[in-house]
Amino acid sequence: MKHSLPFHVVDLPGKGKGVIALRDIQQGELLIREEPLFILPTSTQGNPSVLINRTLAPLSYAQRISFFSLSFMPEDVEGYDAIALATLQTNAISAADGIGIFPTTARLNHGCSSAFNAVYSWRDREQILVVHALKAIRRGEEILTTYTDTKRPRSERRSFLQSHYHFHCSCSVCSLPDALSRKSDDRLTKMSANFQELASWGTEAIDGVKASEIAIGIWHLGEEEGYWSERGRLAADIVHVAAAHSDADSVISWGELAAEWYTYELGSDSDLTISVRHTVANPDSHPAWGTRSRQRIKTLTP
Numbered sequence: 001m002k003h004s005l006p007f008h009v010v011d012l013p014g015k016g017k018g019v020i021a022l023r024d025i026q027q028g029e030l031l032i033r034e035e036p037l038f039i040l041p042t043s044t045q046g047n048p049s050v051l052i053n054r055t056l057a058p059l060s061y062a063q064r065i066s067f068f069s070l071s072f073m074p075e076d077v078e079g080y081d082a083i084a085l086a087t088l089q090t091n092a093i094s095a096a097d098g099i100g101i102f103p104t105t106a107r108l109n110h111g112c113s114s115a116f117n118a119v120y121s122w123r124d125r126e127q128i129l130v131v132h133a134l135k136a137i138r139r140g141e142e143i144l145t146t147y148t149d150t151k152r153p154r155s156e157r158r159s160f161l162q163s164h165y166h167f168h169c170s171c172s173v174c175s176l177p178d179a180l181s182r183k184s185d186d187r188l189t190k191m192s193a194n195f196q197e198l199a200s201w202g203t204e205a206i207d208g209v210k211a212s213e214i215a216i217g218i219w220h221l222g223e224e225e226g227y228w229s230e231r232g233r234l235a236a237d238i239v240h241v242a243a244a245h246s247d248a249d250s251v252i253s254w255g256e257l258a259a260e261w262y263t264y265e266l267g268s269d270s271d272l273t274i275s276v277r278h279t280v281a282n283p284d285s286h287p288a289w290g291t292r293s294r295q296r297i298k299t300l301t302p
């Protein structure tokens with residue numbers, strides 16, 4: 001049976017092309033599974049145009065058409081080399097040890113914080129990019145991903161997107177009235193600071209209980225903001241903390257959350273989802289088990 005895509009690519013005023021859902025899409029659905037047209041190393045010495053030309057040379061005619069039909073910014077760039085470079089900069093995605101071009105995923109426009117509803121992830125073992133619906137998406141809605149860490153204030157997000165992608169972001173979060181925008185900025189800045197503090201468990205600057213309290217705080221801020229990305233990793237981090245402090249109940253509780261949110265963001269068949277499911281079934285098999293003093297780690301649902 002032929003599988004038809006749940007979206008189509010259309011022209012969108014002020015955005016070039018974009019991707020619109022053709023039917024209601026469920027949270028966690030696989031939207032795109034795509035091989036790279038090519039992958040380039042991130043750090044290169046010498047002239048980038050030489051490297052791009054060397055990369056494009058072995059591509060078939062159809063593959064080259066696919067690359068050069070992608071959009072590029074700024075629009076007034078002229079000349080083959082400059083257009084190739086701008087096309088790469090506008091569309092490349094981190095993949096493997098470098099950056100890759102994925103022609104279907106490249107049509108996804110950007111949204112900040114609560115505005116993006118799809119997440120892409122590179123699978124090293126399969127050498128493939130997958131895109132999943134982070135949220136349920138209604139028919140007719142635009143499918144948006146995020147180009148950057150948007151846990152920062154609107155002014156910073158906008159200036160990054162302007163300088164790197166040459167557009168002024170007017171997503172639903174950037175378009176909030178000032179008072180609401182300030183509240184959103186406060187939440188996002190706090191989430192970011194809390195993630196940093198959480199990382200200090202690694203150097204024993206905070207204990208496991210404090211780490212779990214911070215994670216619960218981040219979760220609630222994310223709920224208020226509508227920022228659901230990174231929940232799988234957040235929960236998996238507390239699985240690690242709980243295992244280190246030998247708290248099996250907490251490993252299971254956070255592990256079930258991690259499996260659920262990894263499934264939405266990365267797919268039920270991703271390595272991280274499979275690994276955390278294994279930990280839920282065998283808490284003391286976690287490599288960090290018992291490496292810190294015993295503690296009762298807090299859970300999201302008591």
Ligand SMILES: C[S@@+](CC[C@H](N)C(=O)[O-])C[C@H]1O[C@@H](n2cnc3c(N)ncnc32)[C@H](O)[C@@H]1O
Nearest residue numbers: 015016017071073091106107108109110165167
């Ligand atoms: C990876 S491409 C996305 C697809 C592109 N719109 C197209 O026509 O192929 C990135 C470029 O799309 C445009 N873009 C992405 N998100 C946007 C947004 N939220 N608002 C306006 N333009 C956006 C910018 O020009 C950006 O440099």
